[in-house]
Amino acid sequence: MSSTTAHPRLESWRRGLYRFRQSWVSVLGLLIVSVLLVLAIGGQHLAPYPQHIAGLVDTSARLQAPSTTYWFGTNELGQDVFSLVVAGTRISLLAGMAVVIVGAAFGVFVGAIAGFLGGWVDEVLMRLADLKLTVPGLILAMAVAAALGPGIVNMVFAIALSWWPGYARLVRGEVMAKREETFVLASRAMGAGTNRLLWKHILPNIMSPIIVKMSLDMGFAILTVASLGFIGIGVKPPTPEWGSLLSVARVNMPDYWWTAIFPGLAIFMAVFGFNLLGDGLRDLLDPKARR
Amino acid sequence: MVGYILRRLLLLVPVLLGLSMLVFAIARLLPGDPVALAAGPNATAADVASVAREFGLDQPLVVQYWNYLTGLFRGDWGVSIFTRRPVAEDLAAYLPATLELVLAAMLLAIGLGIPLGLMAAVFRNKWPDFLARTVSLGAISMPRFFLGLVFQLLFAMWLGWLPLSGRFPLTEDPPPQITGMLTVDALLSGQFHAFGVALSYLALPAIAMCLSPLATIMRMMRASTIEVLQQDYVLTERALGLSQKLILFKYVLKNAISATLTVIGLYFGWLLGGTVLVETVFDWPGIGLYATQAVLTQDFMPIIGVTLCIGAIFVTVNLVVDMLYGLLNPKVRYQ
Numbered sequence: 246m247s248s249t250t251a252h253p254r255l256e257s258w259r260r261g262l263y264r265f266r267q268s269w270v271s272v273l274g275l276l277i278v279s280v281l282l283v284l285a286i287g288g289q290h291l292a293p294y295p296q297h298i299a300g301l302v303d304t305s306a307r308l309q310a311p312s313t314t315y316w317f318g319t320n321e322l323g324q325d326v327f328s329l330v331v332a333g334t335r336i337s338l339l340a341g342m343a344v345v346i347v348g349a350a351f352g353v354f355v356g357a358i359a360g361f362l363g364g365w366v367d368e369v370l371m372r373l374a375d376l377k378l379t380v381p382g383l384i385l386a387m388a389v390a391a392a393l394g395p396g397i398v399n400m401v402f403a404i405a406l407s408w409w410p411g412y413a414r415l416v417r418g419e420v421m422a423k424r425e426e427t428f429v430l431a432s433r434a435m436g437a438g439t440n441r442l443l444w445k446h447i448l449p450n451i452m453s454p455i456i457v458k459m460s461l462d463m464g465f466a467i468l469t470v471a472s473l474g475f476i477g478i479g480v481k482p483p484t485p486e487w488g489s490l491l492s493v494a495r496v497n498m499p500d501y502w503w504t505a506i507f508p509g510l511a512i513f514m515a516v517f518g519f520n521l522l523g524d525g526l527r528d529l530l531d532p533k534a535r536r
Numbered sequence: 537m538v539g540y541i542l543r544r545l546l547l548l549v550p551v552l553l554g555l556s557m558l559v560f561a562i563a564r565l566l567p568g569d570p571v572a573l574a575a576g577p578n579a580t581a582a583d584v585a586s587v588a589r590e591f592g593l594d595q596p597l598v599v600q601y602w603n604y605l606t607g608l609f610r611g612d613w614g615v616s617i618f619t620r621r622p623v624a625e626d627l628a629a630y631l632p633a634t635l636e637l638v639l640a641a642m643l644l645a646i647g648l649g650i651p652l653g654l655m656a657a658v659f660r661n662k663w664p665d666f667l668a669r670t671v672s673l674g675a676i677s678m679p680r681f682f683l684g685l686v687f688q689l690l691f692a693m694w695l696g697w698l699p700l701s702g703r704f705p706l707t708e709d710p711p712p713q714i715t716g717m718l719t720v721d722a723l724l725s726g727q728f729h730a731f732g733v734a735l736s737y738l739a740l741p742a743i744a745m746c747l748s749p750l751a752t753i754m755r756m757m758r759a760s761t762i763e764v765l766q767q768d769y770v771l772t773e774r775a776l777g778l779s780q781k782l783i784l785f786k787y788v789l790k791n792a793i794s795a796t797l798t799v800i801g802l803y804f805g806w807l808l809g810g811t812v813l814v815e816t817v818f819d820w821p822g823i824g825l826y827a828t829q830a831v832l833t834q835d836f837m838p839i840i841g842v843t844l845c846i847g848a849i850f851v852t853v854n855l856v857v858d859m860l861y862g863l864l865n866p867k868v869r870y871q
Contacts, residue, residue, distance in 0.1 A: 516677040
C-alpha cells in the first residue's frame with residue numbers, strides 16, 4: 246500500500262487513476278481522444294495534401310480508389326479524402342466542445358439560481374427546463390440553425406439552446422443538497438452574501454458531476470454537429486466538416502464508397518472515443534456511480 | 537388510480553400550451569422572411585403584402601398566436617406556406633409512416649435488448665457479457681445516418697437483398713388504408729404479399745434506428761438484473777432449489793424490468809424526434825422528412841405542427857409508462 250503520509254485528496258486521485266488504468270476501455274478511449282487532439286491541433290502539418298483542405302481542385306485525380314498515394318482515395322473534385330478527414334477533426338472537436346461548454350455554462354447558471362433561491366424562481370425556471378425536454382432537440386436545433394444561416398457559431402448556438410436543461414436539473418439538485426450543509430451555514434454566519442456563497446463555496450464543491458456530464462456529453466455533441474452537417478444545415482462545403490463530407494459523398498455510392506465511408510468512420514471513432522473516456526472519468530470522479 | 541390519471545391528463549394542458557407558445561415564439565423569431573419566400577422571387581411589394589394578409593402574418597404576434605391556438609382546437613393547424621396544404625392534413629398523411637418506423641425500431645430494441653441484457657447479467661464478467669457490453673458501446677456511438685448509408689451500400693447496392701429507399705414500390709398496389717401503417721394494414725386485410733414488400737422496405741431503416749435504443753435497453757436491463765440477482769429473496773429461492781429458469785423469468789425479470797421501462801418511454805420520444813436523419817437517408821415519407829423540408833424553406837407552421845405533435849406523443853407515452861409501473865409493481869401508489 247502507499248505511504249501513510251500522502252495527502253488524502255492526492256491518495257484518492259491515485260486510487261482513481263489506478264482504477265482508470267485497470268479498465269482497458271477507458272485507456273482505449275483516452276488513446277483515441279489523444280490521437281484526435283493531436284490531429285485537431287497539428288492537422289495542417291500532418292495532412293499530406295494541405296492544399297486540398299484550402300479548396301484546391303485536381304480534376305486529373307478524380308475519384309481514385311484508396312492507394313499508397315491517397316490513403317482514403319480521392320473525391321469527385323480530386324481532393325485527398327484523408328486530408329479532408331484530418332482537417333475535419335478540428336472543426337468537429339471545436340464545435341462539440343463549444344456546444345458542451347456553452348450549454349453547460351448556461352445550464353449551471355440557471356440550475357444554481359433555481360436551486361439556491363428556490364420558491365417561484367425555481368418553479369418557473371424548472372418548468373421551462375421541463376418544457377425544453379419535451380421538444381425534440383434535433384428539430385429545434387434544425388429550425389434555429391436554418392434561420393440563423395450557415396456558419397459554425399450559429400450552429401453551436403442552435404444546438405446549445407436545447408442542451409442546457411440537463412445541466413440545469415443536475416446542478417439544481419446538487420445545489421439544493423449543498424445549501425443545507427454546515428460549511429455553507431458557517432460562511433453565511435461569517436457574512437457571505439448569496440453571490441459569494443453560490444459561486445465561491447457551493448459551486449466548487451459540485452464540479453465533479455458537472456465535469457463527468459460534460460465528458461459524457463462530448464461524444465453526443467460531436468454527433469449532433471455531424472447530424473446537422475449531414476442534413477445540410479450548419480457548416481457548409483468547402484469547409485471540411487465530417488457530416489457534410491458524408492452527405493456530399495452519398496451520390497458517389499456504391500462505386501466510390503470510400504468518399505463516404507471514411508468521414509463516417511471518423512465520426513464513429515470520435516464519438517466512441519469520447520464515450521469510452523467519459524465512462525472512465527465517471528468512475529474516476531463520481532464515486533456514487535461506481536459499482 | 538382513476539383520479540391520478542385524470543390529474544395527469546389535466547396537467548398535460550399547461551405543458552402543451554407552454555410548448556405551443558415556446559415553439560411559436562422561436563418560429564416567429566426566425567430572421568428569415570417566409571412570406572417573401574412563398575410569394576416567389578419576382579413578387580412585387582403588393583404581392584408580398586397580399587400573401588401576408590392571406591396567412592394573417594400582417595397582424596400583431598399576440599393576435600397571430602391567439603388565432604393559431606383557437607384554430608388548434610378546431611383541428612386547424614395552419615397552412616403550410618410552401619405546399620399550400622393544411623398542416624393537419626400533411627401531418628395525418630406523414631405521421632403513420634413515422635410511427636410505423638419508430639414502433640418497428642422499438643419492438644426490435646425491446647425484443648432483443650431485454651433478453652440480451654438478461655443474458656449479460658447472468659453471464660456477468662464472462663465472454664457473452666464482455667461481447668454484449670463492447671458491442672453496445674459501439675452501437676451507441678454509431679451515427680444512425682452513417683449506419684443507414686452502410687446498410688444501403690451493403691444490402692441494397694452490393695448484395696441487392698433489400699430495396700434502397702422509399703416505402704412502397706409505385707408499380708404495386710398498396711394495401712387498403714386502415715391505420716396508415718403499411719405493414720399493419722397489409723396484415724389486417726390479409727394481403728401477405730404486400731406485407732412482405734412493405735416489410736422489405738421497412739427493414740433497413742428500422743434496424744438502423746433500433747441500435748442505440750437496443751444498446752441502452754440492454755445496458756439498463758443488465759444493471760438492474762445484476763442488482764435484483766443480489767437480493768436476499770433470490771438467494772432464498774436458490775436455496776429452496778428452484779430452477780434457474782423459474783427464478784429468472786418468474787421472479788427476477790418482473791422486478792428488473794421497471795427501471796428499463798423509463799428508458800423505453802424516454803427513447804420513444806427521442807426516436808420520434810430523431811427519425812429526421814434516418815428518414816433523410818432512406819427517403820422515408822414521414823414527419824421527419826416533412827420537418828426537414830419545412831426547415832429548409834423556413835415554413836414555420838409545419839415546424840410548429842411537427843414539434844407540437846411529437847411533444848404531445850412524448851408526454852402521452854410517458855404517462856402510459858407511469859401507468860405500467862403500477863401494473864408491474866403493486867408497491868407503486870398513485871396519489
